[in-house]
Amino acid sequence: MTALLEAKGLVRHFPIRDALGRAKGAVRAVDGVSLFVYRGEVLAVVGESGCGKSTLGRLLLRLIEPDSGTLHFEGEDLRALSASALRKRRRRMQLIFQDPFGSLDPRMTVEAAIAEPLKLHGLHKGRERERVAELLSRVGLRPELARRWPHEFSGGQRQRIAIARALASEPELIIGDEPVSALDVSVQAQVVNLLAGLIKELGLTFILISHDLGVVRQVADRVAVMYLGKIVEEGAAEALFRNPRHPYTRALLAAVPGQGQKPAMLEGDIPSPVAPPSGCRFHTRCPFAQPYCREVEPELDGLTHRAACHFQDSLPPAPPLREAEPDARLRHLQSFFDRETTP
Amino acid sequence: MSATPWALEVEDLSITFRTDRGTLRAVEGVSFRVAPGRTLAIVGESGCGKSVTSLAVMGLLAPNARVGGTVRLAGQPLDDAGRRAARGRDMAMIFQEPMTSLNPAFTAGDQVAEAIRAHEGVSLRAATERAIALFERVRIPEAARRARQYPHQLSGGMRQRVMIAMALACRPKLLIADEPTTALDVTVQAQILALLDELKRETGTAVVLITHDLGVVRDHAEEVLVMYAGRMAEQAPAARLFDRPEHPYTIGLLGAAPRLDEKRGRLASIPGTVPDLYRPPPGCRFAPRCPFSIAACDAGQPEFRPLEEAHRAACIRAPLEAALAA
Structure with missing residues (x-):
């Protein structure tokens, strides 16, 4: 099976300059990331703030240029494409942002916003209006809303509009950068369900960049965990959640609230990405760190479930993910909500 | 010395704002109590009134706010001036963005x-x-x-x-924490919440934890008040609320919140959006989004009534099983 998108050794540093514009170091946002996503797969990239996951998302679409590394889409070298060829290619790769308020032009009606990519790529010529109507109903909005302005919509509705706009160019790959993080829980559930449905029906490939492991558990087929600009663990979602191999992944999963109180596993804050620790970047916070970890940087190791930890095979077993007790009464009562929303 | 066992008692709190658009009824008829060394979580989505409730207790609302009801701190009724005097001494507050x-x-x-x-x-x-x-x-x-x-x-x-x-x-006798960890990363959040729990146990401070995160409530609160559109929807000890929620909003919210420890095919999705509080619906404020609503739900405000000891809900259909079987 070949990957739809494959990145190798991506690096992107952002120089920090002093008042006179002289470089005085760099934020090592993405510091050697290799990643692939198969067609039709939902890959989640998770991590805490500053881990580089948003920068990675932009690098994967070549919205920003990597300092080094390679990038292939369906086997084609994206970095070798000319500006015009890249523009054509972009039609098939779209990005959805966290902030539905910032991502829509306030001076464009909904119809104009969704029709813009159609015009840009010359799609559905002469029947753009019908296509916009189709796209709106696809994301659960009434087509009559096409003439309205972004400010007339709630956050959830705006995110639906942003999704419709992303779908307009008929992409194969969508990258969602925290697409539901700004939404209230009840609205978030609507949008998560909508995205999951669209991915399935349209056979989309989706890269979900998220800090919310609850959302990731619901939708991801595969998960990559980032820490300080590197992927520290990557594997099938259920394998990774049930049997996390990297100490950071274990701590991250244990810290998610709602599983009963557990002693906090990690002390301190994430170190600065300007000067990441030597050797294994996690050694300063790792409860299992050995002197060797300070010296030698571990590589991702393993076949399908990979972790970048020298001692991943000798760590004490991870505390098991305790699955919530199925609650038949609650499920039954909650099913009434779904009946209500089925179109 | 006061005889009351409660660190904080709030009774029939109402908050309205006069704005250019008219009168916004942000909070109506909210009552709760917190004992020393205990945490009450007030949970709900944006606009439910949880933050303004805490600001009213602290006397921190803008001058265009009208506050009704009573607030007692360790048995002492606090008027506006009293709230100002007690702030920082007998009661303190921490916010989302320090x-x-x-x-x-x-x-x-x-x-x-x-x-x-x-x-x-x-x-x-x-x-x-x-x-x-x-x-x-x-x-x-x-x-x-x-x-x-x-x-x-x-x-x-x-x-x-x-x-x-x-x-x-x-x-302080009372600490109000308004989304104290929402802006923090999850590993840091775990540290801060553990610290708050430890300090509460050691000092006997009563904690009101304002949050949208049901996972945080599950792990860190003894009592829960669920608010919806400015009113109380449901109140119960935390274990009871998660075990046997009765208000349809609580049931929907629990189904909508994605959990790490539960992979569901689909999240329950509450249709629609919260009502406009300048023009709230005449009856139950949740009725327009509620799959269990009947005509009577639109007729008037549901009474916030006891279902079991210490478990109350503002729903005329509760308990739902009986209503559905009928």
């Missing part, structure tokens, strides 16, 4: 020392020493050095620790 509550021009240590001096007539040196001791108490590493740093030199988690140190400076 950067906006800290003065960028003063060191972290000086700000906490000033808070101590404002309420206790001690020397600056004594106050500074106490501030450093408090920093150690909230587990700020290298407390003395951190005390000399400015807020921008501290991480988000450290700033929240400074805020907690400041809140604890005067040993």
Whole structure:
């Protein structure tokens, strides 16, 4: 099976300059990331703030240029494409942002916003209006809303509009950068369900960049965990959640609230990405760190479930993910909500 | 000495705002009590009134707010002036974004020392020493050095620790924490919530935890109040609420919140959006989104009534099984 998108050794540093514009170091946002996503797969990239996951998302679409590394889409070298060829290619790769308020032009009606990519790529010529109507109903909005302005919509509705706009160019790959993080829980559930449905029906490939492991558990087929600009663990979602191999992944999963109180596993804050620790970047916070970890940087190791930890095979077993007790009464009562929303 | 076992009693709180668009009824008929050393979580989505409720208790609302109802702190009724006087001494509050509550021009240590001096007539040196001791108490590493740093030199988690140190400076009877960890990363959030729990146990401070995160409620609260569109939807001990929620909004919210420890095919999705509080629906405010609603739900406000001991809900259809079987 070949990957739809494959990145190798991506690096992107952002120089920090002093008042006179002289470089005085760099934020090592993405510091050697290799990643692939198969067609039709939902890959989640998770991590805490500053881990580089948003920068990675932009690098994967070549919205920003990597300092080094390679990038292939369906086997084609994206970095070798000319500006015009890249523009054509972009039609098939779209990005959805966290902030539905910032991502829509306030001076464009909904119809104009969704029709813009159609015009840009010359799609559905002469029947753009019908296509916009189709796209709106696809994301659960009434087509009559096409003439309205972004400010007339709630956050959830705006995110639906942003999704419709992303779908307009008929992409194969969508990258969602925290697409539901700004939404209230009840609205978030609507949008998560909508995205999951669209991915399935349209056979989309989706890269979900998220800090919310609850959302990731619901939708991801595969998960990559980032820490300080590197992927520290990557594997099938259920394998990774049930049997996390990297100490950071274990701590991250244990810290998610709602599983009963557990002693906090990690002390301190994430170190600065300007000067990441030597050797294994996690050694300063790792409860299992050995002197060797300070010296030698571990590589991702393993076949399908990979972790970048020298001692991943000798760590004490991870505390098991305790699955919530199925609650038949609650499920039954909650099913009434779904009946209500089925179109 | 007061005879009341409650650190905080709020009765029939109402908050309205006069604005250009008219009168916004932000909160209506909200009552709750918190015992010393216990945490009451007030949970709900944006606009449910959870934050304005806490600001009203603290006397921190803007002048265009009209506040009705009574607030008693350790049995003492507090009017507006009383709330101002008690603030920072008998009750303290921490917010989501500690950067906006800290003065960028003063060191972290000086700000906490000033808070101590404002309420206790001690020397600056004594106050500074106490501030450093408090920093150690909230587990700020290298407390003395951190005390000399400015807020921008501290991480988000450290700033929240400074805020907690400041809140604890005067040993308050009540600590209101409004989304205290929402801006923090999950590993740091776990540290801060564990710290709040530990301090609550040690000091006997009552905690009101305002949050949208049901997972946080599950792990850190003994009592829960669910609010919807400015009114109380349901109130119960936390174990009971998660085990046997009765209000349709609580049931929907629990189904909508994605959990790490539960992979569901589909999240329950509450249709529609919250009502406009300038023109709230005439009956139950949740009725327009509720799959269990009947005509009577639109007729009038549902009474917030007891279902079991210490478990109350504002729903005429509760208990739902009986209603559905009928």
